[in-house]
Amino acid sequence: MGKTLAEKILSLKSGCDARAGDIVIAQVDLAFAQDTTGPLTVRQFQAGNFERLANPQKTVLFFDHAAPSPNRELANDHRFMRQFARETGCLISDVGGGVCHQLVAESLAKPGDVIVGADSHTVTAGALGAFATGMGSSDVAIVFALGKTWFRVPDSIKISVSGELRRGVMAKDLVLQLIGAIGADGATYKALEFGGEGLRNLKISDRLTVANMAVEAGAKVGLFPADRVTRGYLNHQKRGEDYQPLAADNDAGYESQININLNALEPTVAKPHQVDNTAPARELKGTKIDQVFIGTCTNGRLEDIATAAEILKGKKRHPRTRFIVAPASPQVLLDAISAGYIQILVEAGAAIMPPGCAACLGLHQGVLASGEACLSTANRNFKGRMGSPEAFIYLGSPATAAATVITGEITDPREVM
Amino acid sequence: MLKGRAFKFGDSISTDHIIPGRYAYLRSNLPELAKHVMEDADPDFAAKVNKGDFIVGGSNFGLGSSREHAPLVIKMAGVSAILAKSVARIFFRNAINLGLPVLICDTDGIADGDELEVDLAKGTVYDKTKGEKLTFSRLPKVMLDILAKGGLVPYIQKYGDFKL
Numbered sequence: 274m275g276k277t278l279a280e281k282i283l284s285l286k287s288g289c290d291a292r293a294g295d296i297v298i299a300q301v302d303l304a305f306a307q308d309t310t311g312p313l314t315v316r317q318f319q320a321g322n323f324e325r326l327a328n329p330q331k332t333v334l335f336f337d338h339a340a341p342s343p344n345r346e347l348a349n350d351h352r353f354m355r356q357f358a359r360e361t362g363c364l365i366s367d368v369g370g371g372v373c374h375q376l377v378a379e380s381l382a383k384p385g386d387v388i389v390g391a392d393s394h395t396v397t398a399g400a401l402g403a404f405a406t407g408m409g410s411s412d413v414a415i416v417f418a419l420g421k422t423w424f425r426v427p428d429s430i431k432i433s434v435s436g437e438l439r440r441g442v443m444a445k446d447l448v449l450q451l452i453g454a455i456g457a458d459g460a461t462y463k464a465l466e467f468g469g470e471g472l473r474n475l476k477i478s479d480r481l482t483v484a485n486m487a488v489e490a491g492a493k494v495g496l497f498p499a500d501r502v503t504r505g506y507l508n509h510q511k512r513g514e515d516y517q518p519l520a521a522d523n524d525a526g527y528e529s530q531i532n533i534n535l536n537a538l539e540p541t542v543a544k545p546h547q548v549d550n551t552a553p554a555r556e557l558k559g560t561k562i563d564q565v566f567i568g569t570c571t572n573g574r575l576e577d578i579a580t581a582a583e584i585l586k587g588k589k590r591h592p593r594t595r596f597i598v599a600p601a602s603p604q605v606l607l608d609a610i611s612a613g614y615i616q617i618l619v620e621a622g623a624a625i626m627p628p629g630c631a632a633c634l635g636l637h638q639g640v641l642a643s644g645e646a647c648l649s650t651a652n653r654n655f656k657g658r659m660g661s662p663e664a665f666i667y668l669g670s671p672a673t674a675a676a677t678v679i680t681g682e683i684t685d686p687r688e689v690m
Numbered sequence: 691m692l693k694g695r696a697f698k699f700g701d702s703i704s705t706d707h708i709i710p711g712r713y714a715y716l717r718s719n720l721p722e723l724a725k726h727v728m729e730d731a732d733p734d735f736a737a738k739v740n741k742g743d744f745i746v747g748g749s750n751f752g753l754g755s756s757r758e759h760a761p762l763v764i765k766m767a768g769v770s771a772i773l774a775k776s777v778a779r780i781f782f783r784n785a786i787n788l789g790l791p792v793l794i795c796d797t798d799g800i801a802d803g804d805e806l807e808v809d810l811a812k813g814t815v816y817d818k819t820k821g822e823k824l825t826f827s828r829l830p831k832v833m834l835d836i837l838a839k840g841g842l843v844p845y846i847q848k849y850g851d852f853k854l
Contacts, residue, residue, distance in 0.1 A: 346715040409758035409784035458750035634711040655706040
C-alpha cells in the first residue's frame, strides 16, 4: 500500500518504513520555543546538563506572546531567554519580529521538513507540506539537545476539497465548519491531510489558516501537499530553492475521508467557550460585541488585512466596539502600509499593534473585562483565554470581523459587502 | 499503589481551565503559579486537594495550549495521577514527560469524592466507594520507560538517547 504524507515524511526522516501506529525516532529540521514556553524549555535544557545545542542554526527563540514585555516578570523571562541565546548561539526573533508561526512560514519551513515547536499552533507550517507539530517544553528541550525526537506515526483522515470559496467566505469558515462537524477531539492523535482539486483555489495564506486550526480538532498535524501554489509562494518569498513537490500516494491508506465543497460554505462563527461550538454568522445577528480583534497566527496575514480593509474602506467602527489589529509579521505590516490598508483601518478606528500575538491570549493589548464579548480572528475561545473568565469570545473570519466592526454586533459579511 | 480521593471534572477541560494564560507572568515563579491550579474549572480546587488525590476528567482532557505548566501545576498540587476517557495529545506527552501518570479509562462511573486505588503495574483502578474495578489502556513502551525514570529529562540523562 502507498503512503500518506505523514508516513512519507516520517519514513524519510527516521530512515524506517514508517506506517501508521509505528513509533519512530525522527531527525528534526527546526525546533523553537516562544516567550511563554521558552523559559521552561531553557530550564529543562539546563536541568539535563546539556552543554550545547544539536543545531544552533535550526534552533529559534521567538518573542511574540508578550512582546514588548508588559510587566517585570515577563521582562525577566525575556532577559533569561536572550542570555541563553547569547550563550548557545541559537537564533532569536526579538520584540516586533512577529508571530513565530508566520515567520516559520515566511522564512524557514520547507516541504518535507519535520518541525517541532513549544507552541500548539506549530501545526501551521503543515500548509507548506512540513510535518510540524506542537510539543511541551521538556520535549522541545530534548530536541534542542539531540536534534531528534520520537513520534507515533499518526493515522490520517483525508479531507478532500472541491470548488472555490464564494465572496465573503474565507478559509477560516472552512476550518471552523470542519471542526464543528468532527468536534474538538475529532482528530486526536491523527493527521488531517488535505487534497482534492479544490486545493488549487486555496492560497498559502488560506492553507496556513486551515493548518493552524488542525490542533483545534486535536490533530497532531494538518498537512497540505507541496504543489504549484506552494512553489509560487516560496518563489515570492525568494526561497525557490526550498521547494520540492510532495504528495501522498494515490493508494495511501486513510482511516476515513471527509469531502468539503467550498461553494457550499458560508460565514461561520465559533461561540463561547469551545471551538467546535459553531453556528452560521447570520444566526448570531444581534449579538453585541465590545471588541473586535484581527490578527494572530490564524488570520494576521496580508490577505486577511486586505479583506478587512476592503470592507471597512470609508466606514467607521461602531461607537460601542473597540477595534484592534495586529499584523502577524513586519513583512505583513510593511506590505499593508504600502497597499494603503493600514490607513483605511486607522481611519475606520483601528488601534494597530506591533507584529506579535497581541490580545490572543490575555496577556496584553486588549485584555477583556468581565461580561465583555469579543469577536476575534484567533483560534481559541476557551473560557478565560483573553482575560476575565466571565468574558465571551467568538471566533470568525477577518471578513466577519470587519463587518462586525461596522455594526457593533456579529454580522454576516455578505450583508455589508 | 496510589491512593486518594477523586476530583471529578467534566469533558473538555482545557489548559486555560488548568492554568489560564493570564498567569503567564508567573511561569518563572512556580509556587505562586501553582496557587491557581484548575482555577477556572473549580476556584477552590487548590485549597481542597490533598497529596495523592486524583483528577478525574471526561473526554479530551487538557486540550489547547502546549504549556507544560498545566501538568506541572497539577503535579505540584500533589495529584498522583490523571484519569480521563481521552486526553489531548500534547498534554498527554507533557504529563508523562514530568513523571505524572495519565490513565485512559471509562471514568463515567467515578463520582466526585470517591476513594480510589490505582495499581500502575496491573493497570487497574479500584473505586472503593463504589466497589467497582476498572482497567486502563497500556501506554507505549517509550512512555512507560519515561514515566519509570520520573520524566523525560532524567530518562535522557540516564540513556543519552531514546530507546525504542
